[in-house]
Amino acid sequence: MRSFSYASARDSAEAVRLAGRTPGAAFIAGGTDLLNLMKDGVQHHQHLIDVNKLDLARVTESASGLRIGGLARMRQVAEHHAVRARFPVLAEALLASASPQVRNMATMGGNLLQRTRCGYFRDTGSACNKRVPGSGCPALQGWNRGHAVLGGSESCIATHPSDLAVALTALDAAVHVLGPGGARRIPVGEFYRLPGDTPQVETSLRPAELITAVEVPRHPTARRSRYLKLRDRATFEFAVVSVAAALDLRGHFVRDIRLAFGGIATKPWRSAEAEAELRGKNLTVATVEQAGRVLVREAVPRQGNEFKVELVQRALAELLLDLGGLR
Amino acid sequence: MTGLVGRPVARVDGRVKVTGAARYPADDPVPGALHGFLVTSEVAKGEVTDIDTSAALAHPGVVAVLTHRDMPRLTVPPFPYLKGFIPMQDTAIHHVGQPVAIVVANTVEQAHEAAALVAVRYRAERPRVVIDDAAGPPHLPPPFRNRPNEIKRGDAAAALARAEVRVEARCSSATRHHNPIEPHATTAQWDGDRLTLHETAQGVNLTKGTIAAVFALPVENVRVVAPYLGGGFGAKGPLWSHTIINAAAARVLRRPIRLVLSRAQMYTMAGHRSEFRQHIRLGATRAGKLTAILDTTTAQLSNTDEAIFNASESARLLYDCPNVHVRQEGVRLDVATSSYMRSPETTAHFGLETALDELSWALDMDPVELRRRNHTEFNQETGQRFGSKHLLKCYDMASQAFGWSQRKRKPGATKDGDEYVGWGMATEMHTFGAMPSNASVTVGVDGKVVLRTATQDIGTGTYTIISQIVADAMGVPLDVIQAHIGDTALPVAGLSAASATIASVSGPVDRAARAARDAVVGLAVADERSPLFGVPADEVETRHGHLIHSRNHQRRDSYRAVVSRAGEPVEATGSGPNLPGLSYGVVFVEVRVHARLGSVRVTRVVTAHDIGRVMNRRTARGQVIGGVTWGIGHALMEHTVYDRNSGRVVNPNLSTYLVPVCADAPPALEALFVDEPDPGSTALGARGFGETPITGVPAAIGNAIYHATGRRVRDLPITQDKLL
Numbered sequence A: 001m002r003s004f005s006y007a008s009a010r011d012s013a014e015a016v017r018l019a020g021r022t023p024g025a026a027f028i029a030g031g032t033d034l035l036n037l038m039k040d041g042v043q044h045h046q047h048l049i050d051v052n053k054l055d056l057a058r059v060t061e062s063a064s065g066l067r068i069g070g071l072a073r074m075r076q077v078a079e080h081h082a083v084r085a086r087f088p089v090l091a092e093a094l095l096a097s098a099s100p101q102v103r104n105m106a107t108m109g110g111n112l113l114q115r116t117r118c119g120y121f122r123d124t125g126s127a128c129n130k131r132v133p134g135s136g137c138p139a140l141q142g143w144n145r146g147h148a149v150l151g152g153s154e155s156c157i158a159t160h161p162s163d164l165a166v167a168l169t170a171l172d173a174a175v176h177v178l179g180p181g182g183a184r185r186i187p188v189g190e191f192y193r194l195p196g197d198t199p200q201v202e203t204s205l206r207p208a209e210l211i212t213a214v215e216v217p218r219h220p221t222a223r224r225s226r227y228l229k230l231r232d233r234a235t236f237e238f239a240v241v242s243v244a245a246a247l248d249l250r251g252h253f254v255r256d257i258r259l260a261f262g263g264i265a266t267k268p269w270r271s272a273e274a275e276a277e278l279r280g281k282n283l284t285v286a287t288v289e290q291a292g293r294v295l296v297r298e299a300v301p302r303q304g305n306e307f308k309v310e311l312v313q314r315a316l317a318e319l320l321l322d323l324g325g326l327r
Numbered sequence B: 001m002t003g004l005v006g007r008p009v010a011r012v013d014g015r016v017k018v019t020g021a022a023r024y025p026a027d028d029p030v031p032g033a034l035h036g037f038l039v040t041s042e043v044a045k046g047e048v049t050d051i052d053t054s055a056a057l058a059h060p061g062v063v064a065v066l067t068h069r070d071m072p073r074l075t076v077p078p079f080p081y082l083k084g085f086i087p088m089q090d091t092a093i094h095h096v097g098q099p100v101a102i103v104v105a106n107t108v109e110q111a112h113e114a115a116a117l118v119a120v121r122y123r124a125e126r127p128r129v130v131i132d133d134a135a136g137p138p139h140l141p142p143p144f145r146n147r148p149n150e151i152k153r154g155d156a157a158a159a160l161a162r163a164e165v166r167v168e169a170r171c172s173s174a175t176r177h178h179n180p181i182e183p184h185a186t187t188a189q190w191d192g193d194r195l196t197l198h199e200t201a202q203g204v205n206l207t208k209g210t211i212a213a214v215f216a217l218p219v220e221n222v223r224v225v226a227p228y229l230g231g232g233f234g235a236k237g238p239l240w241s242h243t244i245i246n247a248a249a250a251r252v253l254r255r256p257i258r259l260v261l262s263r264a265q266m267y268t269m270a271g272h273r274s275e276f277r278q279h280i281r282l283g284a285t286r287a288g289k290l291t292a293i294l295d296t297t298t299a300q301l302s303n304t305d306e307a308i309f310n311a312s313e314s315a316r317l318l319y320d321c322p323n324v325h326v327r328q329e330g331v332r333l334d335v336a337t338s339s340y341m342r343s344p345e346t347t348a349h350f351g352l353e354t355a356l357d358e359l360s361w362a363l364d365m366d367p368v369e370l371r372r373r374n375h376t377e378f379n380q381e382t383g384q385r386f387g388s389k390h391l392l393k394c395y396d397m398a399s400q401a402f403g404w405s406q407r408k409r410k411p412g413a414t415k416d417g418d419e420y421v422g423w424g425m426a427t428e429m430h431t432f433g434a435m436p437s438n439a440s441v442t443v444g445v446d447g448k449v450v451l452r453t454a455t456q457d458i459g460t461g462t463y464t465i466i467s468q469i470v471a472d473a474m475g476v477p478l479d480v481i482q483a484h485i486g487d488t489a490l491p492v493a494g495l496s497a498a499s500a501t502i503a504s505v506s507g508p509v510d511r512a513a514r515a516a517r518d519a520v521v522g523l524a525v526a527d528e529r530s531p532l533f534g535v536p537a538d539e540v541e542t543r544h545g546h547l548i549h550s551r552n553h554q555r556r557d558s559y560r561a562v563v564s565r566a567g568e569p570v571e572a573t574g575s576g577p578n579l580p581g582l583s584y585g586v587v588f589v590e591v592r593v594h595a596r597l598g599s600v601r602v603t604r605v606v607t608a609h610d611i612g613r614v615m616n617r618r619t620a621r622g623q624v625i626g627g628v629t630w631g632i633g634h635a636l637m638e639h640t641v642y643d644r645n646s647g648r649v650v651n652p653n654l655s656t657y658l659v660p661v662c663a664d665a666p667p668a669l670e671a672l673f674v675d676e677p678d679p680g681s682t683a684l685g686a687r688g689f690g691e692t693p694i695t696g697v698p699a700a701i702g703n704a705i706y707h708a709t710g711r712r713v714r715d716l717p718i719t720q721d722k723l724l
């Protein structure tokens, strides 16, 4: 790790001001990802701005939905009664993430901005377009078991690792930010970018912008929502494949549905096409299987991750049939 | 007799460990110590063409940067140095992660930061790092430590051709790393030609001899200290090159230097379990009697050594079979040197116990019955009868406790909700070592008892068991005993590897304690001031720190009173021969496999082991829990990934190299022991055990998955995608 200077900001405006002033500065919240990246030499920051003192850790519920402060901890949100009762997919996704120790420290903002777990990205001895643009992507021909089958490019096929982001994608959430240019609201669907030929650019965040809150709208599907995460060990592991589903059902009739996926795509993956296969129809084994086929229609599997194409369809069926009481 | 040996005595070192008072090798304060950090090769094959150290040297706090240009010439030491070469002696690169420079600075952070500033240029060649990419066919390496890699008994090929029933299996297994939670650490302190090492070593004396050879020092000039160890699993048994480089740098700079490997460096610098292939064929009669075992294995070797650690021991020794042909081949690749890893036989044992399961299905015979029919009371190679072997009893105990008789004799026949339930079993076997050892016991004028022996506690409970032995032998309570271990200044003892600790030290510790007891009794009966004056020594009993006349319990003295009257401590020593041998057992497991998602859970495990006398039920059970969990990791998740193009390890960390977490451990585990003292034991009836309870677990899991689903997976680890 390289030496760096450190300052603790008292409020959001100061944090943004400090960040705008120092090139190469970064906010530090829980530090559970940032410090690993800095110790491993993957990222360097001359200046860290500690945002832990900011008054941004509250979770409030109103008629329009939830507002979760950008510094709320994963554990705090997962245990919040309104989240558990009315947005269960969010609580489940958080509880299926990391470990209790990490969840005690890690924040909403930090979680959304965590970097990929691609082994090449985190090894400074390897080439990687995301870390060193133009250096190449060894994952294309190399170890890609953990990599994406959707949304990839010839530059990068790394998955976004956040479970929270998948749940928020299914809930149509929005990210509130404050930057040198003022405050703005970014729908989560526009927050993450596909790698294209600039995999180093992961979000639509502008320099020195601070995540102040996440807004989760109330919606008829939110209450019947669930998260299914499959992984290579029982806990404390990122998703091989995950599914977030939110359903508005009348009997078996799907009035509305939202589906998002983790582990299979370069960003939290919403599939409007798969949703369309189910919306306005009865939930049956056949319609669910058809939605799965549509989901992976454009999949580009590689040698090590081909199984995900099959596994994600099975995971989707598992979750929907369970949620619809068909199993 | 207070009778502590055999009881589930809690760890005597538990408190100092959980309070942080225990000093591990990297915690020992060494005044004036500098900090080293290694710069390692980014490429797997080729040579260093240039190293620019100027930026690193200019970094604040940096004292020196040493490379092959300024390292002293060193002698490659003999076994147990496995690497075959010492890095930084020339420009050649043999594997990724090979040290190319050491940065020495005032703080760890400065050394770490400056290491990134050392600019190394390479001439790189395309490496070959996995067996599939080997340049040529596998070869038969020469014997390793006098053990040949090809062993034949009878005529296995002919017997196979004639066999009534044959099975054939090809198995494979990924590279694995030990991953002790404590990283390798070394601190070298020179005083002229005398060297002290604070070293994460599983054997202080072994390390002492090896490092002395590197620097051509008289052995007595070296002291190695390692009172506690945060796990080793074999990784800290041999001496590795970082210790040599650090000691050489400390000698050049005339300052003590501490070096701690990073987690990532541990994946290229301190051994691993090789990638492995196995082709196994069994021939048998219809009645289930084995007539032939042919076992050809291929291990990934480095380019600088040819030792094979994934030995096919069980194919040779476990079952009665007249015709055996074992061939342990290797392929040379551009990878780091492999080594012993708990337990080295596990990889090849998987093939044998999987093939036996396949044979049981082919014969439509219960797999336990098949193993009983091939049970032997004789060492298959020497023809000698085993003095004590209770494997059949293990089968009885564990199958009954498990409820094995209820097993359905059809794969895929049991479903519970969304999951298929399957049962599997495998025999376990491990050859343990034993090394000559010595101990001393001193009774102080305060009545305190100090035990000294240069053995190790690698987390397995040595401190506790040797204290129990002393307590029983002397008739003193545990809390007056203090054990000092892990320092070559203490009486020489064997290392903690090959499950040899208890087998090596129990006898000498017991003898030293008995001699100390006898010496104190002798003082008492000869001392007019003692109530025991004139009592024949053989009529004195010792209990709870007291010396008591066996015919008249009113006449009593105490260790403390006797020795304080004598005015000086009483010391006695013990030593003794030690015999290696075999430990046995069986493991039964229940797995649940999700019918549609393929995920596997191990839900129930019952083991039974024959390990001679059980010295401490709690620590023995601890070894079973650890072994079973380790076996679950081996079977279902652990694997090191090499990038085939660059030769780099792509998952050198505990976030992507997955070891089991608590939730992967079976919710129900029953560890049974026969607990019959072995009359041939030189260790109070005990045998070596630690590595035994992993050996059968991977095969038992694979066999249970087959029983659950009808699918046979022979390629480890069995990840979910293989069961879709």
Ligand SMILES: Cc1cc2nc3c(=O)[nH]c(=O)nc-3n(C[C@H](O)[C@H](O)[C@H](O)COP(=O)(O)OP(=O)(O)OC[C@H]3O[C@@H](n4cnc5c(N)ncnc54)[C@H](O)[C@@H]3O)c2cc1C
Binding pocket: A026, A027, A028, A029, A030, A031, A032, A033, A034, A035, A051, A070, A071, A096, A097, A098, A099, A102, A105, A106, A107, A108, A109, A110, A111, A112, A113, A114, A161, A162, A163, A164, A209, A210, A211, A212, A236, A237, A238, A239, B655
């Ligand atoms: C062992 C391990 C296992 C894990 N497993 C999982 C898992 O299963 N699922 C999962 O989803 N995650 C997992 N994680 C990731 C974990 O959730 C993230 O590390 C964590 O959420 C990051 O939050 P933080 O507050 O610690 O962020 P930090 O590490 O402090 O910051 C991360 C990044 O976000 C930036 N940042 C932080 N806060 C803000 C803000 N308010 N505005 C703008 N930028 C900000 C920082 O500058 C930095 O770039 C795991 C992590 C570890 C270490």
Ligand code: SF4
Binding pocket: A116, A118, A119, A120, A121, A127, A128, A129, A130, A131, A136, A137, A138, A139, A140, A147, A155, A156, A157, A158, A199
């Ligand atoms: S997949 Fe992306 S992150 Fe991984 S090596 Fe390729 S470019 Fe880098």
